[in-house]
Amino acid sequence: MAIKRMDNVGIVVDDLDATIDFFRDLGLELEGRANVEGEWAGRVTGLGDQQVEIAMMRTPDGQSRLELSRFLTPPIVSDHRNAPVNALGYLRVMFTIDNIDATLAKLTPRGAELVGEVVRYQDIYKLCYIRGPGGLLIGLAEELG
Structure with a gap:
């Protein structure tokens, strides 16, 4: 078993349009947008019947991606955005x-x-x-x- 590549980093956001515009200004390209919902998606995440708006942003070299997600249901349960740089977990x-x-x-x-x-x-x-x-x-x- 070996890792082939890292496909993307996921970020949950509250304003998808503003976040897309921000990352476009930074130089990323919008690869696509979609709604992800239903029982199959909830089986993957463990969240049950979910409804999520996603946008995939790609770096100009095509090698890295950000998956931006705005959860419609279920509601967001925690907010780590104001955590300091030395907080545990995924940060930046x-x-x-x-x-x-x-x-x-x-x-x-x-x-x-x-x-x-x-x-x-x-x-x-x-x-x-x-x-x-x-x-x-x-x-x-x-x-x-």
């Missing part, structure tokens, strides 16, 4: 980008907020965390040199 997704300053300027009007500050790691990366739509934690890395 990180993207390598061309230019942190230009990206922040583009995403700030969409509600992005810098968590700490933009820092340099040696002469390798410029890094920061932002809070995106609905408080999602997103890491940005700009390769230097």
Whole structure:
């Protein structure tokens, strides 16, 4: 047994349209949207009869995807969006980008907020965390040199 690839990272959101627009501005492409519902889907997730709106976002290189989900039923039961960076569990997704300053300027009007500050790691990366739509934690890395 061996892993072939990682297909996607799933993120539950409360405003699917705003989140799609945000990730488009970041540079991801909308691959598709669909409604997932019914008994078969609930058997996979263990949630029973569920109704979920999903959107699949793809990185420009086609290698990575985010699956954005907005649950209509059952209702969301927990909210981890304001958890600090050292909280247990899945926390953030990180993207390598061309230019942190230009990206922040583009995403700030969409509600992005810098968590700490933009820092340099040696002469390798410029890094920061932002809070995106609905408080999602997103890491940005700009390769230097």
